[in-house]
Amino acid sequence: RKEVEQDPGPFNVPEGATVAFNCTYSNSASQSFFWYRQDCRKEPKLLMSVYSSGNEDGRFTAQLNRASQYISLLIRDSKLSDSATYLCVVMEGKSTFGDGTTLTVKP
Amino acid sequence: ETGVTQTPRHLVMGMTNKKSLKCEQHLGHNAMYWYKQSAKKPLELMFVYSLEERVENNSVPSRFSPECPNSSHLFLHLHTLQPEDSALYLCASSQGVGTENTEAFFGQGTRLTVV
Numbered sequence: 001r002k003e004v005e006q007d008p009g010p011f012n013v014p015e016g017a018t019v020a021f022n023c024t025y026s027n028s029a030s031q032s033f034f035w036y037r038q039d040c041r042k043e044p045k046l047l048m049s050v051y052s053s054g055n056e057d058g059r060f061t062a063q064l065n066r067a068s069q070y071i072s073l074l075i076r077d078s079k080l081s082d083s084a085t086y087l088c089v090v091m092e093g094k095s096t097f098g099d100g101t102t103l104t105v106k107p
Numbered sequence: 108e109t110g111v112t113q114t115p116r117h118l119v120m121g122m123t124n125k126k127s128l129k130c131e132q133h134l135g136h137n138a139m140y141w142y143k144q145s146a147k148k149p150l151e152l153m154f155v156y157s158l159e160e161r162v163e164n165n166s167v168p169s170r171f172s173p174e175c176p177n178s179s180h181l182f183l184h185l186h187t188l189q190p191e192d193s194a195l196y197l198c199a200s201s202q203g204v205g206t207e208n209t210e211a212f213f214g215q216g217t218r219l220t221v222v
Binding site: 045 | 149163211212213214
C-alpha cells in the first residue's frame with residue numbers, strides 16, 4: 001500500500017463546477033499536510049497548507065480528517081485555469097507526495 | 108520569483124558523457140531534495156539531504172551521484188546514463204526534514220534527454 005494515495009482521475013468538469021479531491025495517508029504520525037499544483041512540464045507549486053480546523057482560500061477549501069487519515073481539496077466555481085495536476089503532500093520527517101489527480105476544466 | 112534555482116534548464120547528453128546538475132536555494136533552508144519525474148508519471152524521490160548529510164537514498168542507481176557541499180547547494184552528478192533516465196529532474200528545499208509545517212519549494216527543474 002502506498003503511503004499517500006490519490007485518485008488519479010482524470011476529472012473532466014465544465015467551467016463553474018465544484019470538484020473535490022481526496023487523499024488518504026497511512027502514517028498516523030504525519031504532522032503536516034499540503035496541496036500542491038503542477039502544471040504540465042512545470043515544477044509543483046504550493047497551493048495551500050491544510051490545517052486541522054480546515055482552511056479556505058478564495059474558491060479553494062482544504063480539510064483534514066485525522067481520525068480517518070484523509071485530506072480533501074474542494075474547488076468551487078472551476079475556471080479553465082484550474083486545469084492542472086493536484087498533488088497531496090504528507091509530512092512526517094520528510095515530504096511524501098501522492099501521485100497526483102489530474103483536473104481538466106472545459107468551457 | 109523562485110528561491111530555488113536549477114541549472115541548466117535543459118540538457119542533452121550522450122550515454123558516455125559525464126554532466127552535473129546544480130541546485131541552489133536562497134531560502135535559508137536546511138534540507139534539500141532531488142526528485143525525478145518521467146513523462147506523465149508521478150514524482151519519484153531520489154535523495155534527501157539534511158544539514159549536508161544524506162539521510163535518504165531511494166535505491167537510486169549509482170550512475171546518479173549526489174553531492175551537497177553546503178546547505179545552499181546540491182549537485183547531481185551523472186555518468187553513463189541510459190535513455191530511460193530522460194526525465195525532468197527537480198530540486199526542492201525545505202526548512203528542515205523533521206520540522207513541523209515546513210513545505211517544500213521547488214526549482215524549475217532540469218529537463219534531461221539522454222541520447
